[in-house]
Amino acid sequence: xxxxxxxxxxxxxxxxAIIVSYWSPRFISGREPAASxxxxxxxxxxxxxxPGMPGAINPINSPRVWEVAAELCVIIGLFGTGxxxxxxxxxxxxxxxxxLLVIAMPLTILALAVIGWQAAGMTLAGALLLGAVLSPxxxxxxxxxxxxxxxxxGEHPVRFAxxxxxxxxxxxxxxxxxxxxxxxxxGVLTTGLFAxxxxxxxxxxxxxxxxxxxxxxxxxxxxxxxxPRENALATTQAGVVAFAGVIFAYGLTELxxxxxxxxxxxxxxxxxxxxxxxxxxxxxxDFSESLEHTLTAIILVALGAALPSLWPYLGWPEAxxxxxxxxxxxxxxxxxxxxxxxxxxRPRAVISFYGVRxxxxxxxxxxxxxxxxxxxxxxxxxxxxxxxxxxxxxxGLTAGIAVERVTLDED
Numbered sequence: 153x154x155x156x157x158x159x160x161x162x163x164x165x166x167x168x169a170i171i172v173s174y175w176s177p178r179f180i181s182g183r184e185p186a187a188s189x190x191x192x193x194x195x196x197x198x199x200x201x202x203p204g205m206p207g208a209i210n211p212i213n214s215p216r217v218w219e220v221a222a223e224l225c226v227i228i229g230l231f232g233t234g235x236x237x238x239x240x241x242x243x244x245x246x247x248x249x250x251x252l253l254v255i256a257m258p259l260t261i262l263a264l265a266v267i268g269w270q271a272a273g274m275t276l277a278g279a280l281l282l283g284a285v286l287s288p289x290x291x292x293x294x295x296x297x298x299x300x301x302x303x304x305x306g307e308h309p310v311r312f313a314x315x316x317x318x319x320x321x322x323x324x325x326x327x328x329x330x331x332x333x334x335x336x337x338x339g340v341l342t343t344g345l346f347a348x349x350x351x352x353x354x355x356x357x358x359x360x361x362x363x364x365x366x367x368x369x370x371x372x373x374x375x376x377x378x379x380p381r382e383n384a385l386a387t388t389q390a391g392v393v394a395f396a397g398v399i400f401a402y403g404l405t406e407l408x409x410x411x412x413x414x415x416x417x418x419x420x421x422x423x424x425x426x427x428x429x430x431x432x433x434x435x436x437x438d439f440s441e442s443l444e445h446t447l448t449a450i451i452l453v454a455l456g457a458a459l460p461s462l463w464p465y466l467g468w469p470e471a472x473x474x475x476x477x478x479x480x481x482x483x484x485x486x487x488x489x490x491x492x493x494x495x496x497x498r499p500r501a502v503i504s505f506y507g508v509r510x511x512x513x514x515x516x517x518x519x520x521x522x523x524x525x526x527x528x529x530x531x532x533x534x535x536x537x538x539x540x541x542x543x544x545x546x547x548g549l550t551a552g553i554a555v556e557r558v559t560l561d562e563d
Contacts, residue, residue: 169194188544195456210461215521222515225447229292231398232440233319234420248313255489263481272469278528281332288325290510291318302433322512323414327353360410368401369422377427391439465530474539482507509543
């Protein structure tokens with residue numbers, strides 16, 4: 153007797169959705185397809201007919217599963233992003249990145265918090281959390297705007313700025329997530345709470361994250377290339393050892409209350425500085441990228457499958473927040489942040505507009521939902537899901553062409 157096991161049905165349908173998402177665009181375009189939006193769409197189309205499926209993976213009811221899956225995906229993505237960067241020194245090389253992090257990111261958080269509070273009727277904690285969750289650009293879904301593989305080049309200022317921004321702001325969003333959670337727990341923002349947050353969640357955890365990542369990245373380089381020199385691990389293509397090192401860096405940093413996302417990115421940066429011309433870096437990047445794409449595909453298909461559970465929470469205020477972020481808040485905040493620099497208008501516009509939202513936002517909201525009871529949780533998930541679908545559609549379909557054109561024009 154044939155028996156349909158629900159688990160096997162889920163595997164078959166998920167596999168089919170991923171294959172269709174990567175295969176079907178090739179009939180209409182010769183470019184490597186940007187499949188992010190299609191993964192969400194096929195997930196929705198494939199799973200919405202399965203009884204009980206949307207409710208079973210509803211992130212409001214099961215935030216822990218989403219937190220762990222997105223966390224692992226972001227860790228791998230951040231490490232791979234660090235590996236991509238061939239050079240760290242250059243005249244004004246980091247200036248656009250610093251402005252995006254120090255000016256554009258806080259402006260984005262503030263604007264989103266005000267809109268969430270005033271327009272969507274969220275609590276102060278919920279509105280602040282909304283801004284923190286949606287503020288970081290995504291290192292996982294922004295492949296079309298990033299620099300090339302290790303030693304491949306392609307480090308145009310536009311690509312460098314967007315790559316390094318995505319690598320750092322996932323970790324820099326965490327202090328604001330912690331502040332939102334702290335306010336939600338305490339019910340009010342006090343001077344003492346703010347001072348404790350600044351000392352612990354900003355200063356201490358950022359320093360520990362960067363230091364931990366640098367230390368583990370250096371140690372990984374020695375283990376892979378130098379100890380022992382005559383039988384180095386790098387010659388055996390042991391990417392799994394480097395991946396284990398990143399997990400070690402993340403876990404160790406989190407154990408001592410640092411930011412593991414910062415550690416993962418810095419570990420990739422530091423490891424890339426050792427034996428810079430060795431082909432192992434490119435192989436390791438490809439290995440981590442394959443893992444990253446696999447996890448991303450599963451998460452986006454699951455997000456599509458969960459959409460029916462989130463629809464009841466999506467109204468015009470929530471949709472307006474997502475539309476405002478993609479088309480107004482991020483472009484304006486980044487444009488202002490880059491003012492006074494020697495960037496021409498076209499590269500400045502591309503940097504300002506292409507702030508892709510994605511897996512990092514899922515992680516942060518799932519983390520908050522797992523650690524505290526959120527008053528506006530349904531609305532928050534609706535906004536995040538809508539924004540990711542919007543961003544992956546608008547940015548995913550246009551980023552490759554726009555960035556290629558601006559880099560060619562500049563060259």
